[in-house]
Structure formats: structure tokens, C-alpha cells
Amino acid sequence: MLTDLLGIPPQVLFGQLLLGLINGAFYAVLSLGLAVIFGLLNIVNFAHGALYMLGAFTTFFLAKYIGVGYWGALILAPLIVGALGILIERFLLRRLTGVDHLYGLLLTFGLALVIEGVFVKMFGASGIPYPTPEALKGGVNLGFMFLPYYRAWVVVASLIVCVATWALFERTKIGAYLRAGTENPQLLQAFGVNVPILTTLAYGYGVALAAFAGVLAAPITQVSPLMGSNLIIVVFAVVVIGGMGSIVGAVVTGLAMGVVEGLTKVFWPEASATVIFLVMAIVLVLRPAGLFGKTA
């Protein structure tokens, strides 16, 4: 076998591949949200990591204060955090319409610092554990590796959300509005489409995707105020590699970069933390619009 030739036990290789796929699933859902937001609002949403963290904390709060478990949180947390996103767009980001992108980036970056700062103050920087749902405890031995059910669920759930979002964009009328709004929102509005509401909903949806990833992450990682800031820089690199605003690019690149990162951990562990940024640099040099982005 190839693994024998390379002197790597299959358990290690496939274990890292699975880990990469799980990370890739998070990258895909988060970068998908960023792509949706960038596509229509032209805003680099630096608050995305903080909103992902809010998704995880909402899951924790729902369980602690009103007894809503994981499955309820999977629906409720994205709705609650998505609603917060709608308020952020309506009362903060909309004021930046027409000004340089940099202002949106600075505002969302500031927002992320404020949200994370408040949560660090309230809950400390260390994480709070959240239990794996009963139905997804345990796992299955595949012979070459042990596959925990919950981790398999994370990959499946992420893929379902990514495919559903792709279908929403590519196969529905509202998706056609969103794609058209990405290109020429003024003209779309002149056709009678309420673009300001469309924009608000798109931001809310992108934020809801971040919160959804936060719910998925809660049982895997500790629910921590800084869980988003640790992840967001990698996710931005994924978005750049895929092509800013590209839905397909975000999903494919997210999964692929997770796997690349996992494989690098096997073959060159020291480089695993930087490999995605290396890929980003190469892509930027060879294809500045990203692998799936449209060249200007």
C-alpha cells in the first residue's frame, strides 16, 4: 500500500484526512457565509469569527437557561444570531453604503473586538464544555480508523448546508436576484427588486451560516470567546483562494484546504499551520481573482 511505502500507518493518514475534512467543513460553511456577504455587500466581514462564536455561545445559553438541546439549537441559534446580523446590517453597515471597502472592514473588525472583549470579560478566555448530543455519541471502527459519529455528522451537515446554499443561489429566483445584485445592484433595483431588503437578508443569511458552524463546533471545541478569532484568518485565506464572492469557490476550497492542511500534518507537521497561506500566496500570484473568481 501507498501508506506502507511512505512508512505512515493508515490510522494516522486517514485520521488526519478525517480531521482535515472536518476542519474543511468548518472552513467551507464559514467561507460560504463570507462569500455571500462579500458578494452582495462588498464588505469583508471581519466580525464573522465573532458571530461564529456567538452561534456556539447561543447554543450554550439555550441549553443552560431554557433547556433547549443541541437539535433545537441547530435551528434556533442561526435564527437568533442571523437576526442580530440583520440588525447589524440595518443600523451599522448600511450607513457605509457607497464608501470605500476599508470602512466596512474596519467597522466589522471593531465589532468583532467589542463582541469578543465583552465575552472574555463575562466568561474568561478559557472554554466552556458543551456535551455531544446523545444520539451522536460513540463511533464506528472502519478497520483502518475509528470514526466518531459526531464528526461524521459535522461533515454531512456542512455538506447539506453548502449544497442547499448553492441550490438557493443557482436554482431559485431569489438566487438569481442575489447573483444579479452582486453584479449591478442599482439596475436590479431599477427593475423593481427591493435591493436594500435583499442585502439585509443576505447579510443575515451569511451570519446565520457562521452561527450554524458555531453550533456544530460547540461539542468539538470548547465554547470560547476567542474560538472565532483563531479560525477567521484561515477562513479569509480560504475565501481569497476560492475567489472573493464565489459560492462554489468557498465550498470547494474550504473542503480542499482542510484536507491539504490534514495531509500536511502527516508529511510535514511544522508546515501545517502555514500551508494554507502558502497556497494563498501562490494563487494570488498566479490567479489574483482566486481559483473560482471572475477576473476583472
Added chain:
Amino acid sequence: MNVSVQNNEIGGQHASELIEELRITDLHAFYGEGHALHGIDLTVHQGELVTLLGRNGSGRTTTLRSVVGLIGHRTGSIVLKGEEVINSQPHTIARLGVGYCPEERGIFSSLNVEENLMLPPAIAPGGMSVEELYEMFPNLAERRKSMGTRLSGGEQQMLAMARILRTGATLLLLDEITEGLAPVIVDKLAEILIELKKRGYTVVLVEQNFRFAAPLADRHFIMDHGHIVETVAKDELETKAHVFDQYLSV
């Protein structure tokens, strides 16, 4: 809705039955600090085809963009089908029955022909069916699955026109629809405009191609430096030929 009395006859309607579709009064428009329109006054009646003629920069496109609400800073009055819209948002204005065809055609590159065609929401009953539109623009039927920007300039223009005819809009604002097109396509567009006029559409046409516009229009508004400097009815084309020489010749 105002009904005005004029001496000319438009689209088969008797003068006393003319219904105002669009009335612009003292319209000023601004791009930042730049003052682009300096008090435009014009009225367009139902079923009428009028042109805005003038050199580049005379304010014709800005006038259309002001009507559809795409110029953020504008003052004065724009009454569409009896409703004041000077402070309205573009999507609200469109839903009064306005179809806008921009100068750059505005074909969405991420959508195919059929998606582009179906994109604008129906804003009023009575829009043409897709079958009718494919009959009027057969090239589009053949290329319905092609991406919008893979079309030739003429096909893109036809798509831009067809797109607004499906919505039920009855007031069409068409900006430079013949620009850069082959003569055979321009002739086809003229035929389509004649057909639309027969069907009772009201058309405001921004043009530089006077030969194209002259036989089609009921009236011509000549613009210069953000003003309407002259209005010429179709039966005055010969007597006021000097106006065209003065304001349209390069």
C-alpha cells in the same frame, strides 16, 4: 392623473384624451458637487414616443436615470402616472410600470439568456409572454441557455429590451439602444419600436442617431448642457432643421 389638451394627435388618440404618463418639472440633478441637470421641464403622454436628443454630456442619460431614481441627489418634481416620485426609491418607481433599459444594456454575466429575461419581477399585468418575446426576438430563443455576455451586441440589446417588456411596464425608458450596432440590427430595433407604439407603450428614447429616431418619434426634446433648449414635433422637423444642426452636429 392629469389630462391635457393639445393640438396634435398621438397614437391614434384624440388630442383632448391625452393622458400624462410622465411630467417632469424643474428637475435638477447632481453628481456630488457637479450640477448635471438645470431645471428640466417636459411632459410625455400615454402612447407617445419621444426622444431626448443631444450631444454627449448634455444630460439625456441623467434625465432617464433621475426618472428611475438612480441619481441620489435630485430636486424638483417627477410625476409618474399621477404619482410624485422625486423622493422615491428605484424599486418603488419601477413598480409604477416603468421599464428601464440602460445605455450599457446591463446584461448580467452570471445569468443565462432565459434567467436574464425572467429576472425582473412582473410589476403590472399585461406583460408579454416569453413565447411572444421569443417570437419578437427569435435570436434569443435560439440562445436561451447561453450566458448573457456571450451574446453579440445586438442580441444583448434585444435581451435588454425583451427583459422589460415581460414585466408589464408600459413606460419604457430606453437609453442609446442603437449604439454600436450594425445597421441591420438598428432597422430591426426600429421595427420593434413601431410595433410597441402600435401596442400603446409610452417610450422615452435617448438617442444620438437622429436618422433612427426622426421617423419614429412624436416629439423630440433637444438637450444641451443640462437644459432642454428646444422641443420639436414630428411635423416641425423640416422647419426646425437648423435646431438639429446647431445642437446635434459635431
